[in-house]
Amino acid sequence: MTKNDFAVVGQPLPKVDAWAKVVGETRYADDFFLPRMAYAKLLRSSHAHARIRAIDTARARAVPGVYAVVTGADLPPVKFGILPVSQDEEALCTDKVRMVGDPIAAVAAVDEETAEQACRLIDVTYEAQPALMSIFDSLAHPEVRIHEYGDGPNVHKNVALQFGDVDGALAGADLVREDVFFFEGNTHLPMEQHAAVAQWASDGKLTLWSSTQTPHYVHRVLAKALDTPAAHIRVIATPVGGGFGGKTDPFSHEIVACQLSKLTGRPVKIALTREEVFYTHRGRHPVLMWIKTGFTRRGDITGCHLRTWLDGGAYGSYGVASTFYTGVINPVTYKIPVYKFEGARIFTNKPPCGPKRGHGTPQPRFALECQLDKAAEQLGLDPADLRRRIVAEPFTKTANHLTVTTIGLGECIDKVVEASDWRAKRSRYGVTAAAQGGSREEGSEPPSPKRPGIGIACSAYMTGAGTAIYWNDMPHSGVIVRADRSGGVAILCGATDIGQGSDSVLAYLTAEVLGLEPVDVQVFPADTSLTPVDLGSYSSRVTLMCGMATIQAAGRLRDAIFKAVARKLEVDPAALVARERKIGVSADWDKAVSFARAVELGEAMHGVLAFPGSYAPPKRAGKYKGGGVGPSPCYSYSACVVELTVDEETGVVDLRDVWVAHDVGRALNPLLAEGQVEGSIYMGIGEALMEEQVFRKGLHKQPSMLEYKSPTTLETPEIHTILVETDDPEGPFGAKEVGQGPLLPVIPAIANAIHHALGIRIDEVPITPDKILKALELKRRGKPARVGPERLPLFTFKKPVVVESAFGQPADTIGVRPFQS
Amino acid sequence: MKVRIALTVNDELHEALVPVHKTLLEVLREDLGLIGTKHGCELGECGTCTVLVDGKPVLSCLALPLEAEGRRITTIEGLAEGARLHPLQQAFAELGAAQCGYCTPGILLTAAALLSERPGPTRQEVKEALAGNLCRCTGYTKILDAVELAALRMERIRT
Known part of the structure; x- marks a missing residue:
């Protein structure tokens, strides 16, 4: 199909929910007010690590207006967690707290104030234990155990994978670089704080409205944690006011609201405060990295060896997946013939980390792209040319057995190089040019302390995880499309709109297939009792997986209607087309029947018109232990150029322009695709320059939106988005992901531009002014002008799983998918 | 302690009996049912709860309804003119x-x-x-x- 054959796809249409959002009608979870509703608050631990010796709730229960008080003893004695291998959380802690903010008890009352006041009257007797606040602390104190499970004392996960003879490849290289990087943790900071409303009705059935990205997983966890049949539980994901991965875990407050509703016979709401959201977290892991890469004189990579240490925080969350993600995606971008990855996730007494936009991959991306910049400099190569040269081959496999389909990275690099005027600025700006007076204007003005620089980086990201959180052979995404004699079409799908526009994509694709306008399609999302399962809004999976299921379901509806119209018009169904809300034969369009009439004919012929669509990714997991993390139907690619100035006197970085070219496969709606790129760039800027989730003695140092710095309109530069289309055979009408990938190259591109401006290397993020000034001071003293981690933990990785490298093997042009026919 | 307040919101007069310390944000959302006004921090840091008081932006999470009596409050529900969007x-x-x-x-x-x-x-x-x-x-x-x-x-x- 060429671009011109589409009616809806490719149009810059408003989102289907845009109108409700601009008039304030959209109802988020905290906007639900039900009759007789009680308000609940959680009592959270003030200790980073302690045994709970006693909990006395008597005083709280006596407060007028209190309906119920619960502790862990009132809940079924089960642990839960998002991953089957890390069931380590309790809705309310019973014997131990592992972080400040761990929930211990909850109160439901007539209003929030009363609930809060009663919480303060709950007496908890703690027996404090040493708090382990860093990777180094936790490894140095094996006698203090945060959890009793894992791959060693305070080691949640220890993995090692090797693909081919990496030591041999490094030995044969012209240049071998070893570098160490640190990426500080940061958090999602969605504008909406998490909220949930539970109603356990008198018939024994439970409904939960929650601001969640994953209603299906919440559904499963509620059944387990409340010991109640899943068939009696309904989870409705309300429109989510920003997620970015922060609403992807099942949470304590969701379970507790349900239990309190059961006890009180009332609907119960729990709305987290902003401070609670900082502790609930599940954001970016702090990661310490060591990377050793061999290069030929011309810039080809001979092999790469990466080690990562993740500071996981107090619980498992998605951590096992996060650990793998720090290692498995880098080889998708460039030709890396042999590869070795060792990773470890360490428990600490901090809020648990999990998935944030780019899940586990921005950290190693930062390491690799900064290292490439250093190698290019040593080899005397232009960093854009070096990257262009080593772009991976489409339709091949990587060293670690990932199947890659289309790759638009070469075009992305060319586009940003051209749009940013890279070559001219690269030679005009920068420390070398400055030394020659190249960047200063002639004249009497005193030289500005603001040094200009320009940097580049690239990346790749997955379009949906190839495997579910729990192993199963069922669809990852399902939809039902129904039509009736009104001419109306409804689509039911478990997908959750978190602002990315998934409701809109469902409507666009249905309209495209049926020849309708998006406004003709009603979307019913994210209701576990009504909508077929979709696994959730994570891993950039929704457009592809729900999209493919939608095309299948809408196609089945169209086929049924075509059959009936063909009989009426006495033509071959294959001759029919659906467009402009009509169905007919192009050559004889006057006889075309209206869509509503066509549905009548269809209903008369077939009965009720309701058709399912199912999607599961092609099964391409590598045949080795750990091969399940990383496979994806296809991968998106991004290239980024950043232009900035750095003030030599203050260390302040001022971003001027950011260009990102992103291979989106096909932009189903270029407006929304651009919006995802812009938001990703913005978020990358925050991570690069200011955002950090840091703690002192267990307490978050900046648990507020004022203290936790994030970019405002004034720090966000002009953003230039270029969409590259490669029409991927795996995606719906060729589409790949766009919601996460474009964040990845921004962070190293900024670091590389700062180096270009001043000749200093800041090998850790965020790159704050103090680090820049420190590096400049080192430079002045003639020392290596680098600020970054100085030491690595003493740690023994597992013996690696050794597998042959699959690098360069041809990939199937299109994978065989379950439920395809 | 509860007080009786009268607020002019989106050109309509509303009366409510509310605890004296309740914020304008809380009264708009919980007592008047105007849920279009959102909250991101309730500390005056994020701008999410902004409403207009006499045409000027005000953080409703920091404002007391008593201060807004006799003034013209505009929330998102009042930005359109009837069915005509701004x-x-x-x-x-x-x-x-x-x-x-x-x-x-x-x-x-x-x-x-x-x-x-x-x-x-x-x-x-x-x-x-x-x-x-x-x-x-x-x-x-x-x-x-x-x-x-x-x-x-x-x-x-x-x-």
Whole structure:
């Protein structure tokens, strides 16, 4: 199909929910007010690590207006967690707290104030234990155990994978670089704080409205944690006011609201405060990295060896997946013939980390792209040319057995190089040019302390995880499309709109297939009792997986209607087309029947018109232990150029322009695709320059939106988005992901531009002014002008799983998918 | 202690009996049912809860309803004229300036105050006016574009 054959796809249409959002009608979870509703608050631990010796709730229960008080003893004695291998959380802690903010008890009352006041009257007797606040602390104190499970004392996960003879490849290289990087943790900071409303009705059935990205997983966890049949539980994901991965875990407050509703016979709401959201977290892991890469004189990579240490925080969350993600995606971008990855996730007494936009991959991306910049400099190569040269081959496999389909990275690099005027600025700006007076204007003005620089980086990201959180052979995404004699079409799908526009994509694709306008399609999302399962809004999976299921379901509806119209018009169904809300034969369009009439004919012929669509990714997991993390139907690619100035006197970085070219496969709606790129760039800027989730003695140092710095309109530069289309055979009408990938190259591109401006290397993020000034001071003293981690933990990785490298093997042009026919 | 208050919100007079310390944000949402006003921090840091009081942006999470008595309060529900959307609302919808939409009401009202005071603002002036409103989805790009488009359309209507 060429671009011109589409009616809806490719149009810059408003989102289907845009109108409700601009008039304030959209109802988020905290906007639900039900009759007789009680308000609940959680009592959270003030200790980073302690045994709970006693909990006395008597005083709280006596407060007028209190309906119920619960502790862990009132809940079924089960642990839960998002991953089957890390069931380590309790809705309310019973014997131990592992972080400040761990929930211990909850109160439901007539209003929030009363609930809060009663919480303060709950007496908890703690027996404090040493708090382990860093990777180094936790490894140095094996006698203090945060959890009793894992791959060693305070080691949640220890993995090692090797693909081919990496030591041999490094030995044969012209240049071998070893570098160490640190990426500080940061958090999602969605504008909406998490909220949930539970109603356990008198018939024994439970409904939960929650601001969640994953209603299906919440559904499963509620059944387990409340010991109640899943068939009696309904989870409705309300429109989510920003997620970015922060609403992807099942949470304590969701379970507790349900239990309190059961006890009180009332609907119960729990709305987290902003401070609670900082502790609930599940954001970016702090990661310490060591990377050793061999290069030929011309810039080809001979092999790469990466080690990562993740500071996981107090619980498992998605951590096992996060650990793998720090290692498995880098080889998708460039030709890396042999590869070795060792990773470890360490428990600490901090809020648990999990998935944030780019899940586990921005950290190693930062390491690799900064290292490439250093190698290019040593080899005397232009960093854009070096990257262009080593772009991976489409339709091949990587060293670690990932199947890659289309790759638009070469075009992305060319586009940003051209749009940013890279070559001219690269030679005009920068420390070398400055030394020659190249960047200063002639004249009497005193030289500005603001040094200009320009940097580049690239990346790749997955379009949906190839495997579910729990192993199963069922669809990852399902939809039902129904039509009736009104001419109306409804689509039911478990997908959750978190602002990315998934409701809109469902409507666009249905309209495209049926020849309708998006406004003709009603979307019913994210209701576990009504909508077929979709696994959730994570891993950039929704457009592809729900999209493919939608095309299948809408196609089945169209086929049924075509059959009936063909009989009426006495033509071959294959001759029919659906467009402009009509169905007919192009050559004889006057006889075309209206869509509503066509549905009548269809209903008369077939009965009720309701058709399912199912999607599961092609099964391409590598045949080795750990091969399940990383496979994806296809991968998106991004290239980024950043232009900035750095003030030599203050260390302040001022971003001027950011260009990102992103291979989106096909932009189903270029407006929304651009919006995802812009938001990703913005978020990358925050991570690069200011955002950090840091703690002192267990307490978050900046648990507020004022203290936790994030970019405002004034720090966000002009953003230039270029969409590259490669029409991927795996995606719906060729589409790949766009919601996460474009964040990845921004962070190293900024670091590389700062180096270009001043000749200093800041090998850790965020790159704050103090680090820049420190590096400049080192430079002045003639020392290596680098600020970054100085030491690595003493740690023994597992013996690696050794597998042959699959690098360069041809990939199937299109994978065989379950439920395809 | 509860007090009786009378507030003029979106040109309608509302009376309510509320605890004296309740914020304007809480009264709007919980007592008057105007849930279009959102909250992001309840500490006056994010701009999400912005409403207009006598046409000026005010953080409703820091304002007491008593202070707003006798003044003209505008919430997102009052930005459109009946069924006719404000040009800002139209432009935000058309250009994809609302992603998750949670910060949108506060940003629309702040921008509306800017445009009524300064009809043809420069991009820098728009940035400065919106610097107190955080958005985590859009990178602000489409928001700035939409404010500029609305300003242009309003200019055309006037001339």
